Amino acid sequence: MNSSSLRPLILLPVLLAGCAVVSEDECRSGLWYERGLQDGARGRSQALVYQIAQKCQEYGERVDSDAWLRGHEEGVEQYCTPENGYYQGRRGNSYEGVCAGPTADLFMAEYQRGLAAYQIELEYRRLVDRYESTERDLHSVRVALAEAKDKDQIHRLKHRRRALVRELRRLDLALSRFTGFGFGLMY
Incomplete structure (x- = not known):
């Protein structure tokens, strides 16, 4: 710095x-x-x-x-x-x-x-928060998808589900980079 x-x-x-x-x-x-x-x-x-x-x-x-x-x-x-x-x-x-x-x-x-070290920890926390928020969003989409009847709504929800799964994978990769800093993968 x-x-x-x-x-x-x-x-x-x-x-x-x-x-x-x-x-x-x-x-x-x-x-x-x-x-x-x-x-x-x-x-x-x-x-x-x-x-x-x-x-x-x-x-x-x-x-x-x-x-x-x-x-x-x-x-x-x-x-x-x-x-x-x-x-x-x-x-x-x-x-x-x-x-x-x-x-x-x-x-x-x-x-x-x-x-x-403080900045690394802040970034880690930000990623964990984003991961948990994305997991909650994915859960909500899955519940909505199970209850959906309309074909267009089902299509939009499936598209949203795929995007959220990709986001979780991206966040998972970003979080895995923190294992060398003493952060366990807590998600």
């Missing part, structure tokens, strides 16, 4: 930043180091402190951004491990580009590996 294909994943949190960033109680608590530590450990970018400051200003509170940044830096160290990179990617979580230095490469390699 190249960096341009990661761009939408990296920008997603920025687009979602309009959501509640901080509550009034959090602004009043004054626990800025702890909040920065928490945000860093979650992989949130430093840009978040400016959003927090804007929101707290609406409540008449001031943010200790230096304390937040010290906590954030420590939290990012916890976040930017190869194990966490895989964990974040495997769950399809977005990455805000917070890792730097030698850990960044290790984190990104594992993040991309985890994200690839």
